[in-house]
Amino acid sequence: MTAPPPVGDLARAVLDGARSRGWTLGAAESLTGGLVVAALVDVPGASAVVRGAVVAYATDVKGSVLGVDAALLARRGPVDPSVAAQMAAGVRRALGTDVGLATTGVAGPDPQDGHAPGEVYVAVSTPAGDRVRRLGLPGDRPAVRAAAVRAVLALALEAEEGGDAPAPVKEA
Template sequence: MSSPAADVVRLLTVRGETLAVAESLTGGLVAAEITGVPGASKAFRGSVTAYATELKAQLLGVDAALLERRGAVDPQVAAQMAAGVRKALGADWGIATTGVAGPDEQDEQPVGTVFVAVEGPCGPDFGTVGGGKVSLLRLNGDRAEIRMESVRSVLALLLQQLASEQTENERAQDTEQNGGF
């Protein structure tokens, strides 16, 4: 039985695409999950753990005014983190996690509020959310459970986007082969 991380590595390797990870509440757990897969170096470019809010702006290009206004636990912040790590590390795909693992609320968000994001090559350029997706999670459990579910969720979101893009490409090829019909 394969894991979501193994599926990600396999799909990206077959496609000749790469991945970069931006993490906050998961603190490197997503990167550890991916690098635990044999052959991950064929697809994994690297990661940035921007735990401190100001590092999200400094290292990942997240809009500092957005961070000031909304805080780090925000869907736009997650989207910008994914786009920023993709650009900074020169990857085809960027994924990101930001949220509240506890024990206390943050940015007026309750414990268990998490945003996971994916930014991929189908967007017109690195800075847009057009090629990406953000999901809001409302998780229960202790700190460790929230963090591990965030890892599983961001990998599942990436797999969903990869599958969606694959289906769109297959439809386009089928249309071309049938004379545009």
């Protein structure tokens, strides 16, 4: 089994893909708390592509800032594939970007609203459409959060390339 690429390599590839298409990026983060945008802005030249991020950690912020449907949040809660998709589309609107990345889920150590630690949804919204992926991530809180960053970057790369990406990467 080969080791997954470093997160910096994934971030660089996402930025290069967006730059080559003339696209800008924004991130809407819940459980990752800013780690996605931090990975992106660690890459020199990111400012040509990255417009910003919204850390929507509280459920009500997902609705008020990102425009996630309040009835959906009340019915299903924040750990949901439709919520992830609406977060990604919402950050595109809020920041005026071409691409929106989103993460939502349970990092642990305890379950949340009937969802086990490691249940994570990542989403990407681009001019070509939206993609959402459900993940069951093993490990402690830092491992789940790091794997979610990798997964949303891999999904973004898949969306940019228009093809299928390998299964989500599990942290060692």
